[in-house]
Amino acid sequence: MSTGRKELTAFERGEVIGAWKCGICERKISEALNHLKTTIHNIISAYKERRNETLPPRTGRQPIILERDVLLQLMYGRVGVKKPLVTEVNRKKRLEWAKERKDWVNEWQPHKKYNVECLIPTIGKSGHTNLYQKIGQILQEEWSNINANKYQNLVDSMPRRVAAVINNKGYPTKY
Template identity: 35%
Template sequence: MAATQRKELTEFQLHEVIAAYKEGFETLPSRSEASPITIKRYLHKNNIYGRVGAKKPFVNAANKMKRLKWAKQKVKWINEWENIIWSDESKFEVFGGDGKRYVWRTPQEKYNPKCLIPTFKSGQESVMIWGCFVKNKLGPLVKLEGKITANVYVKEILEKHLLPFINNLEDKENYIFQEDNAPIHTANIAKKWKEDNNIASLPWPAQSPDLNPIENLWDELERKVRNHRPLPKNQDDL
């Protein structure tokens, strides 16, 4: 018996596939007579694979403009970045599954807006930590417990952990402290503490955690947590 002949896509069907794959692979077979295997073979031939959708915080139009303005102001920065103390809080959640959603795209389309998975704040059981780093030097990692007010932020984080870290840096007066616009960071008591301790602050655009390189450290730490066996089942395990 002769082997089953592969059905090739017509030129029209090829254009249909390219136009439709961004809507999701599941819609493709209904838009052509080709089988899913044939469609996958064509997509792979054109370097289009199912990949984990890159996550990026939702940003409204006004904040997009502010982010762009901020970036343009610093487009010529090179050595200046080495003097930034990057900081952030991060939440490590207890939940099942890897939370991954897949999109069909080429390698160059990782950050194409149509291929991104918007992220929003969630409220699952979790552990909150604060950390910082500058250039190639890691700062303290602090577990945050209870309600974190501006007073707690100043006394338990800035006073106890950030200040000693800065004091141990050479040429400490040259460093600039980065933090986002969370209310505890922008409260008058926090501003006054930084002024009293001669700590300069880096202006920061809203909805911009993706601009902070400390996110790469959080990602690595989260991977280690997810790969740890047994998986954490509660806050104490985390």
């Protein structure tokens, strides 16, 4: 009996089928042709199912489909359209806001003390002041430490910013 695993040739398969058609049992065919009994049985079973002495050709290794191959087939090599930075609804709101402030006058007072405590709850459930009051004091100190020129420059640039939004019809600007 052969011990190596190899595919039988078409001629060897034909010998097995021919011997079986002549009425020889599988055990005697395996002894005469020096092949395993299971190999002889599998060849005869395949012949009964397909009525073909040879095996169908093998397809070989399946091709590996890469993600980029799928994308190339679906996209056809085109570049996707970028999403606009400002939606159409937001663009219209920006343009409307800018038109309302077209003749905006600088009324900002740089040295005015703003009350930031209104943003922070200062009285707890018990009626006593709590940690939030300290946070409010810290915020008030930091607000007064900010250089007024920094904010004055931002306020002075507002007419230019508004004009840029109007010129771009609500679309993004360099600001």
